[in-house]
Amino acid sequence: MQDHSKHAPKKSGHKSGGGSFHGINADARILKITGWLTGIYFIIELGLGFYSQSIAVISDAFHTFSAVGGILIAFVANRISGKAASVAATYGFKRAEIIGALLNGIFLLLMAVYVLYMGYTRLGKEFELPTNIMFLAAFGGLITEAIAFKLIYQSQKTNMNMKGAYWHIMQTFIGSILIIIAAVVIKLTGYTPIDAILGMAFGLVLFWASYKIIKDALDIFMQTVPGDVDIDKTKAALLDIPGVKSVMHLHAWVLTSNQNIFSAHIQIEDQKNAEDILRKAETLLKDEYGFYFSTLQLELEHRDMGAEDLNIG
Numbered sequence: 039m040q041d042h043s044k045h046a047p048k049k050s051g052h053k054s055g056g057g058s059f060h061g062i063n064a065d066a067r068i069l070k071i072t073g074w075l076t077g078i079y080f081i082i083e084l085g086l087g088f089y090s091q092s093i094a095v096i097s098d099a100f101h102t103f104s105a106v107g108g109i110l111i112a113f114v115a116n117r118i119s120g121k122a123a124s125v126a127a128t129y130g131f132k133r134a135e136i137i138g139a140l141l142n143g144i145f146l147l148l149m150a151v152y153v154l155y156m157g158y159t160r161l162g163k164e165f166e167l168p169t170n171i172m173f174l175a176a177f178g179g180l181i182t183e184a185i186a187f188k189l190i191y192q193s194q195k196t197n198m199n200m201k202g203a204y205w206h207i208m209q210t211f212i213g214s215i216l217i218i219i220a221a222v223v224i225k226l227t228g229y230t231p232i233d234a235i236l237g238m239a240f241g242l243v244l245f246w247a248s249y250k251i252i253k254d255a256l257d258i259f260m261q262t263v264p265g266d267v268d269i270d271k272t273k274a275a276l277l278d279i280p281g282v283k284s285v286m287h288l289h290a291w292v293l294t295s296n297q298n299i300f301s302a303h304i305q306i307e308d309q310k311n312a313e314d315i316l317r318k319a320e321t322l323l324k325d326e327y328g329f330y331f332s333t334l335q336l337e338l339e340h341r342d343m344g345a346e347d348l349n350i351g
Contacts, residue, residue, distance in 0.1 A: 063120075064193070065116050065193050065197065065199075065200055066113060066116050066117060066120075068189045068190055068193060068200075069109055069112055069113040069116060069190075069200075069203060070113065071186075071189055072109055072186040072189055072190055072203070072207065073106060073109040073110060073113060075182050075185060075186055076102055076105050076106050076109065076182060076183075076186060076207070076210065077106045079102060079178060079179060079182040080099060080102040080103050080106055082178065083095065083098065083099040083102055083175050083178065083179065084099040084100075084103075086099075086171055086174060086175050087099050087171075087175070089171070090168045090171035090172075095171060095172055095175045095217070098175065098176075098179070098210070098213045098214065098217055099175075101149065101153075101209055101210050101213045102179065102210045102213075104145065104149050104206060104209070105206035105207055105209060105210045107145065107206075108142045108145055108146070108202060108203050108205075108206030109203045109206060109207075111138050111141050111142055111145070111202070111203075112138050112139075112142060112199050112200060112202055112203035114138065115134045115135050115137060115138025115139075115141075115199050116134075116135060116138070116199060118131050118134035119131050119132050119133070119134040119135045119199075119294065129293060132293055132294035132297065133258075133259075133293070133294055135197065135198065135199035135294050135295060136198060136199070136255050136258050136259065136294060136295075137255075138199045138202060139198040139199045139201065139202045139251055139254070139255045140251075140252060140255035140256070140259075141202075142199075142202025142203065142205070142206065142251065143202060143248050143249075143250075143251035143252035143255060144248070144252065145206075146202070146205055146206065146209070146244055146247060146248035146251065147244075147245065147248035147249070147252065149209065149244055149248075150241050150242075150244035150245040150248055151241075151245075153237055153238070153240060153241035153244060154238055154241035154242070154245075156234075156237060157234040157235070157237040157238035157241060158234075158238065160231070160233065160234035160237075161231060161234050161235075162231065163231075164230055166230075167220075167221070167224055167230060167233065169221040169222075169224055169225045172217050172218075172220070172221040172224075173217075173218065173221050175214075175217065176214040176215070176217040176218045176221070177214075177218070179210060179211070179213070179214035179217075180211070180214045180215070183207055183210055183211040183214065184211075186207045187207060187211065190203060190204050190207065191204070196295060196296045197295040197296065198251070198254060198255065198258075198294075198295045199295065200295075201251065202251055205244075205247045205248075205251065208247070209240075209244055212240055212243065213240065216236040216237065216240055219232075219236060220232050220233040220236055257292075258291075258292045258294075261291040261292075262291070263290050263291070264290060264291070264292050264298045266298075266328075267290045267298060267327065269288055269290060269350070272288070272290070272300070272323075272327055273285050273288055273302075275322055275326065275327075276302070276304065276319055276322065279315055279318050279319060279322070280311075280315075281306050281307050281308060281311045281314070281315050282304055282305070282306060282307075282315060282319075283305045283306060283307055284304075284305040284340065285302055285303070285304050285305070286302070286303045286305070286340055286349050287301070287302055287303045287345075287348065287349050287350075288300075288301075288302045288350060289301045289302070289348075290329075293330065293331070296330075297330040297331070298328065298329050298330055299329065299330060299331050299332070300323055300327075300329040300331075300332040300333075301332065301333040301334070301335075302334055302335070303334075303335045303337060303340065304319065304334055304335065304336050304337070305337055305338070305339070305340050306336055306337070306338060309338060312336050315336065316334060316336060319332075319334055320332060320334070
């Protein structure tokens, strides 16, 4: 019987536009820049809102503030996740990024409820909204958010923590567009309820985004099979290796974004072919299925280790 663990980098779909941003430090730098950008703009927009007494602009300023909070959560999670593995934490603190994503998802959910509530309370009520200040606040926000989008877009494709921050920026970006649309309608028609209607529509979008982030984070904490992994196909591929009789106790889960883990017991026909089988299985899991880390136990005879309730093989 052989027990072997294999550490292998998973292929990533992440692409870096300029080649200067890579990994945890790159994400931290991106989060710092976007955090400062949105933070400075929050102060400016809040000032415009209080100066004009525009509820729409003040509301959007607080949306911007929520984005700053979301980016801060992502940044702290990013720094913690970079801590090395130790005897006290053998996987390191990589899951800190998933905690950050979960907190951001909950934060977004609360903002969605808040936006829907604010929109509901405004329906049927007339508000005097200064459109010039609304235009100024919205266009300033679009510029800030466009820069933040350019920085964070690639990273959010493969990192759940960055995706949470990305959706906070998306929230403020859409909020700015809605302010422009509302301002145009109000300026041309005087119909102020459009502000509430568009706000509630955006609240539904936020609700869906928060649901997806929370669900994905909880799936990881529950150690469900990664969405891009087909257990049956993986088992069949291992069984196709010459000398393999059966594959049992297959387990696949996500450690953190873009890092899938795999373990299994492989029953073999002859001990003399063990090293060759092991090498082929490791190569298959790394190159064909992209597992970041795999633990394979080779055995001539399967033994009941008292955990047959976990054996799906």
